[in-house]
Structure formats: C-alpha cells, structure tokens
Amino acid sequence: MRPYEGIKIIDITHVLAGPFAAYQMALLGADVIKVEHPTDYDQSRDTGGDRTLNRQQMGTGFLTQASNKRAITLNLKTEKGREILKKLVKDADVLVENWRSGAFPALGLGYDDLRPINPRLIYCSMTAFGQDGPRGVQTAYDQLIQATSGMMAMTGTPDVNPIKTGAPVIDYATGTMCAFAISSALFQRERTGRGQHVDVSYLDTTVSLLAATPNMRFNVK
Numbered sequence: 001m002r003p004y005e006g007i008k009i010i011d012i013t014h015v016l017a018g019p020f021a022a023y024q025m026a027l028l029g030a031d032v033i034k035v036e037h038p039t040d041y042d043q044s045r046d047t048g049g050d051r052t053l054n055r056q057q058m059g060t061g062f063l064t065q066a067s068n069k070r071a072i073t074l075n076l077k078t079e080k081g082r083e084i085l086k087k088l089v090k091d092a093d094v095l096v097e098n099w100r101s102g103a104f105p106a107l108g109l110g111y112d113d114l115r116p117i118n119p120r121l122i123y124c125s126m127t128a129f130g131q132d133g134p135r136g137v138q139t140a141y142d143q144l145i146q147a148t149s150g151m152m153a154m155t156g157t158p159d160v161n162p163i164k165t166g167a168p169v170i171d172y173a174t175g176t177m178c179a180f181a182i183s184s185a186l187f188q189r190e191r192t193g194r195g196q197h198v199d200v201s202y203l204d205t206t207v208s209l210l211a212a213t214p215n216m217r218f219n220v221k
Contacts, residue, residue, distance in 0.1 A: 001029070002028050002029025003028045003029060004025055004028045004029040004030035005029035005030075006029075006031075007025070007029070007030040007031065007093045007094065007186070008030070008031045008033070008091065008092045008093050008094070009022055009025055009026075009030050009031065009032045009033070009092065009093065009094040009095075009096065010033055010035060010085070010088055010089065010092050010094065010095040010096070011032050011033060011034045011035065011069065011096055012035045012076075012095065012096070012097040012099075013096055013097060013098040013126070014036075014042045014043055014044070014098065014099075015042065015043050015044050015098075015141075015171070016044065016061075016065065016142070016168060016171040016172070016175070017098060017126060017170075017171040017172070017174040017175040017178070017202065018096060018097070018098035018126050018175065018178070019034075019042070019044070019065035019066060019175075020065050020171065020172060020175030020176070020179075021096060021124075021126070021174075021175040021176070021178035021179045021182070022034070022069065022096055022179075023065045023066070023067070023068065023069070023175075024175070024176065024179040025094075025179055025182065025183075026067075026068035026069055027068060030094075031070070032068065032069040032070065033069070033070045033071070033072060033088065034066060034069045034070065034071045034072070035071075035072055035073070035074050035076075035085065036071065036072075036073050036074075037073065037074070037075055037076070038073040038074075038075055041057060041073075042062060042066075044059065044061040044062040044065065045057040045058065045059055045061075045062040046059050046062075047059045047060075047061035047062070048060030048061040048062070048063075076107055076109065077107070082107065082108065082109060085109065086114070086117055089114050089117055089118050089121060090117055090118055091118070092118065092121060093120070093121070093122060093186065094121070094122045094123075094124065094182055094186070095114065095121060095122070095123050095124070096124040096125075096126070096178065096182065097124070097125055097126070098125070098126035098127070100127075100137065100139050101125075101127045101129075101130070101131050101132070101137055102131075102137065104125075111123040111125075111197040115195065118195070119194060119195060120189060120193065120194065120195045121195040122182055122185045122186060122189065122195050122196060122198060123195065123196075123197050123198065124178060124181065124182050124185075124197075124198040124199075124200065125197065125198070125199050125200070126174065126178055126200050126201070126202070127139075127199075127200075127201050127202070128140035128144075128145065128201065128202050128203065129201055129202070129203050130199070130201045130203070130204070131199060140202060142168040142169070142170045142171045142202075143164050143168075145170045145202045145203055145206050146164050146165065146169075146170055146206070147162065147164075148203065149170075149203060149206040149207055149210065150210065151165070151170075151206060151209075151210060152164055152165075154210075154213065170202055170205065170206050171202075173205050173206070173209060174200060174201075174202050174205045174206075177200055177205045177208075178198075178200045181198045181200055182198060185198050
C-alpha cells in the first residue's frame with residue numbers, strides 16, 4: 001500500500017511547480033484529479049522536444065507532470081463550473097491552486113468559501129510573492145524569481161553578468177516544498193480533525209534555499 005492511497009486531491013494548477021507538487025502525491029498513491037479550462041488549457045501541453053506531441057497538446061512538458069492523474073475540464077467562470085467543483089470538494093482531502101493571488105476568492109472559491117463545504121479540506125495556494133504586499137498581485141515564472149531573489153547574480157560573473165540556472169530549479173523546489181507542506185497539513189489533520197490553508201510562495205522558497213549562502217546579494221524591491 002502506498003502512503004497516500006485513499007487521499008483525493010483536486011489539482012487546479014498549470015505549467016510546472018503546481019503540477020509537480022500534485023504529481024509527487026500521485027506517485028505516492030493519491031487520487032489526483034487535474035482540472036483545466038475547456039479551451040484555455042495548461043500551457044505545458046504544447047511544450048517539449050517532440051513537435052508532433054506539442055501539436056496534439058500532449059507535449060512532454062505536460063506528460064512528465066500529468067501522469068498518474070485523472071482529468072476533467074471546467075470553466076470556473078461559470079456558475080455550473082463552480083458548482084461542479086464544489087461537489088468534487090465535498091469529499092476531497094486537498095485542493096491545490098497556483099493562480100494569481102485573489103483570483104479564486106474573487107470567484108467564490110477561496111479557502112473561506114470552501115471550508116464550510118468541507119472543514120477537513122487542505123487548501124494549498126501557490127503564488128509568486130505571497131498573498132499580499134506590494135507585489136502580491138504579480139505573477140512570475142522561474143527565471144524572474146531567480147533574478148529577484150539574487151540567485152541569478154550568484155551564478156553569474158562580472159564578465160558575463162547574471163546567469164539563470166539551466167533547469168527550472170525554483171519550480172521544482174517550490175513544488176517539492178508544497179508537497180511537503182500538504183503532507184504536514186494532512187498529518188496535523190489526523191490529530192485535530194481540521195483542515196487548513198497552506199500558503200506557499202516561490203520567493204519564500206528560493207530565499208530559504210539561499211539562506212546558508214555567503215555574500216548574498218538581494219534584488220528584492
């Protein structure tokens with residue numbers, strides 16, 4: 001028996017960090033249901049080295065993070081789409097989303113909206129810079145967080161300027177951190193019987209990775 005068999009996860013994420021978090025749980029036995037918009041699908045569907053797969057919206061960038069998941073399409077901007085999601089949430093253990101800060105509460109799908117439906121729900125939000133603050137509403141990809149955190153400056157030199165790491169390490173690190181946070185929340189629920197809102201940001205994760213690095217240069221403004 002795998003560790004998360006019997007755990008149901010609603011995965012409303014896109015690109016890499018969010019899908020990677022849910023993918024880790026799926027590998028360990030969780031029943032993950034990936035939710036996409038009917039036409040505005042996950043951007044990673046048409047990314048990867050195989051152009052034929054990209055044209056079929058089944059690019060390797062998508063397949064590597066979507067395996068072991070079931071899938072459904074919902075337009076959450078419609079009342080019908082939101083009602084279907086709420087029905088899924090009633091017996092779910094986890095919901096994870098990585099959209100712009102405030103987007104889901106604006107749709108009536110924030111943690112405070114879904115908690116009355118399922119008090120045991122672990123609701124995980126992933127954002128670039130956190131839920132609030134001067135940059136709270138901004139979104140970002142891996143390379144922007146590498147630049148903002150100072151990581152890019154550390155890997156560059158005065159001759160060639162800052163350099164991005166080859167792999168999207170921030171996406172993978174944030175996804176891994178998110179999976180760990182969800183696991184911790186599930187463990188705590190075993191003791192309390194209550195769910196909670198888990199808040200993970202790309203920048204917080206990156207700064208924690210750099211905490212023991214000497215001569216750090218921060219570019220956060």
